[in-house]
């Protein structure tokens with residue numbers, strides 16, 4: 001029997017989930033987005049099997065409903081859904097970055113006999129919109145579920161059997177703990193990134209050259225300041241209390257740094273960086289597709305047309321690349337043309353292809 005999945009909100013996350021659900025057997029994926037342009041693009045890019053206009057009608061036929069909407073829009077739709085006629089065993093889930101208020105609202109659905117299992121794939125990007133959606137966005141990332149403690153185990157298993165097509169690692173976490181932990185590693189860093197950009201913005205009034213000097217480090221630490229502002233407005237509002245605690249902790253930490261600087265003690269200053277480096281270097285690597293790339297470094301001679309020659313060979317053997325860049329030669333990496341691939345298999349095919357056709361030396365970092 002065909003399973004009907006209905007995704008509401010077809011942006012980066014909803015679009016990516018819809019693409020991975022299309023890989024599930026005997027599954028038909030329907031989709032809706034409030035923006036007409038997104039609906040048109042989703043249809044053109046085959047993000048779903050069918051784009052719908054009538055949310056209530058599609059919801060009434062769905063076995064699984066997945067929200068890919070901003071978290072406040074999800075609350076709005078949950079309020080609507082609780083008054084609709086849905087299939088008796090329907091499972092509703094979301095992908096929102098916050099969980100406490102959504103699980104609070106889910107109590108109202110539960111009172112009507114509707115299963116709601118909170119969800120949050122811990123991968124994504126500063127990019128947004130349907131055109132950034134990728135089938136493998138969540139591969140190897142954690143996918144958090146926040147079911148009620150006494151949720152029907154069969155319903156959770158059914159949802160997991162669908163979400164396994166995201167290739168993410170599914171884990172269950174309490175909704176409040178989720179909001180505390182994601183405040184630390186995701187939500188608060190967005191505030192810090194935005195604040196650094198604001199600081200640069202003030203500075204550049206007096207020293208316009210400062211922006212020109214914003215090199216790798218500043219760009220790395222502020223990348224997420226380019227995220228969709230309305231998505232982050234909603235997340236910040238929903239996780240306001242945790243964020244206020246994080247701000248207090250950060251202000252204490254800044255005071256600690258200030259006192260170290262005032263002490264002018266070289267050992268304490270070095271130790272400050274040393275401890276941070278050790279903790280940072282030991283972070284486990286768990287990412288989605290935007291950051292899992294398989295890079296190949298190719299030592300190419302410097303003559304015109306060389307890059308198109310290399311990419312031409314790869315294209316002839318139908319090997320897809322995800323990125324290409326030229327780096328300054330450094331002591332530890334000899335190649336200067338860096339080509340990124342989505343899988344290790346693609347990178348190996350590329351090495352075999354270029355070994356056959358060129359004499360360029362290749363390295364994997």
Ligand SMILES: NC(=O)C1=CN([C@@H]2O[C@H](COP(=O)(O)OP(=O)(O)OC[C@H]3O[C@@H](n4cnc5c(N)ncnc54)[C@H](O)[C@@H]3O)[C@@H](O)[C@H]2O)C=CC1
Nearest residue numbers: 009011012013034068069070071073096097124125128129
């Ligand atoms: N951006 C990221 O990296 C991640 C985001 N999330 C969560 O995923 C959800 C979606 O975020 P993104 O895909 O990044 O945003 P997005 O901006 O790419 O997509 C959101 C989509 O929802 C649509 N939408 C807005 N209001 C709607 C409504 N009332 N009804 C139907 N559609 C509506 C928008 O038109 C847009 O297409 C958010 O709840 C966010 O917290 C979760 C993990 C990662």
Ligand SMILES: O=C(O)C(=O)Cc1ccc(O)cc1
Nearest residue numbers: 097122123124125126186224
């Ligand atoms: O771009 C990044 O690094 C992100 O921060 C992605 C992200 C955004 C929101 C989430 O709830 C989870 C992951």
